[in-house]
Amino acid sequence: MKHISILVPRGAILGSxxxxxxxxxxxxQFAxxxxxxxxxxxxLIGLTRETPVSGGLFTVNTDSLVDDVARTDLIIIPAVDGDxxxxxxxxxxxxxxxxxxxxxxAEVASLCLGAFLLASTGLLSGRKCATHWMAESAFRQMFPDVQLVTQKIITDEHRIYSSGGAFSYLNLILYLIEKYAGREIxxxxxxxxxxxxDRQNQLPFTIFQGQKGHEDEPVKKIQEYIESNFQKKITIDELASMQAIGRRNLERRFKKATDNTIVEYIQRVKIEAAKMSLESSRENINEVMYKVGYTDTKAFRSTFKRVTGLSPIQYRAKYNRVMSA
Known part of the structure; x- marks a missing residue:
């Protein structure tokens, strides 16, 4: 029988x-x-017998205190809330x-924002990890030595597992159940x-927010310019000239500040605008494509699928309710 220790961190999200x-x-029960x-x-393993969770709305009574557990087979680290x-x-x-x-x-699995606790142990250094896409920038800043893979629902590497955002933790638990109890169960x-x-990625759920939690003001101004003028054809030389920065220096600073190259950033902004149109309008795919500044159908479809994991048609079918009204 496999011993599973579900941690009860202070401030845990009760759902996970x-x-x-x-x-x-x-x-x-099935067995x-x-x-x-x-x-x-x-x-349920805690630091105290009674642990407040979900912003203090609930209290969880733990089965054991962490220092009383000499050995376990699998540790589950739930998502945490707040700062x-x-x-x-x-x-x-x-x-x-x-x-x-x-x-x-023992094996260790983090669920959603539980990845921050797991990464704090140092066990993820140089390894892959998934977490909620909304926490991507914060995670990269706090743990630059970890290979964050925000598109993944599940990672599995050297007895360490992680899951993507929010309720995707359920897919990781099913993955572990299949590993230990079989596919049928x-x-x-x-x-x-x-x-x-068997969901594989969380790209369709991701909303690109543009990392602006840095102190490089010229880069911020360029980000704002891109977001206000994404319909236009924007060149790197043009952006460098606007801020009187050499092209190579700008590319280096932009990547360091935003975790994206300038070209990637422009693409992500365009695709985010396209997603919003596909979700809420009756415009056809070509109309959406031209609206966000693409003229090459193949390039648009290819970039859209790489960013979202779905084709524009698949994305519209999944999220648009105007078309079916």
């Missing part, structure tokens, strides 16, 4: 904590119905225990909890 517990516990022994021993630096500080007593258990052979769990199985 309780949802994980329910799914793993349900697997034991019981089939006359088999339980698959998992599920425990992420504060969340790390409030839960720093978990970090050496997580690292010690991993070094003893994972499919049954997906059906009982009405979870879409």
């Amino acid at each position: 904590l309780e949802g994980s517990r329910q799914l793993f516990s349900q697997v034991n 019981k119905q089939q006359g088999k022994p339980p698959v998992f021993q599920v425990e 992420l630096s504060d969340a790390i500080d409030q839960n720093k007593a978990f970090l050496p225990w997580i690292k010690k258990q991993y070094e003893a052979g 994972a499919v049954l769990s997906a059906k009982v909890f009405a979870i879409e199985l």
Whole structure:
């Protein structure tokens, strides 16, 4: 039987904590119905017996305190809420225990913003990790040595797992259930909890916000110019001239400040505008394409699919309700 330690961090989001517990516990119910022994021993592990979560709206009673758990097989780190630096500080007593258990052979999985706690252990250095797309800039700034993959729903590397934003944690839990209990039980769990199985990426859900939490004012002015003039043909030389900065120096500074090249940034702004039109208007694909400054149909479709994971037609079918009204 695999021992699962679901951490109860101070300020945890109750949904990912309780949802994980329910799914793993349900697997034991399935096993019981089939006359088999339980698959998992599920425990809630805290720093205190009673832990406030979800902004203090709820209190979770833990099964064990972290220092009382000598060994576990799988650690689940739920999403945390509020100021992420504060969340790390409030839960720093978990970090050496997580690292010690991993070094003893345990596996570790972070759910959504739980990635910030996992990364704080140092175990993600040089490795891939997913988290909520809204926290991309903050994560990159705090953990530059981690390979953030915001398009992924799930990462699996060297006994460390992570999930993308919000309710995509359910896909990671199903992934772990399949690994430990088999495909049949994972499919049954997906059906009982009405979870879409085998989702691979969160690109269709991502909203490009443009990283402006930096102090490079000329780069900010260029970002604002791009966002106000994305319909036009914008060249890097033009942008460099506007701020009296050499092209090579501007490209270096822009990438450092925004985590995007200038060309990538222009593309992301154009595609975000195209997404909004496809979601809310009756314009055809070509009209949307021209509206955001593309003239090459193949280039537009290719860039759109690379950014969103869907073709423009697929995206419209998924999110537009005007067309079906």
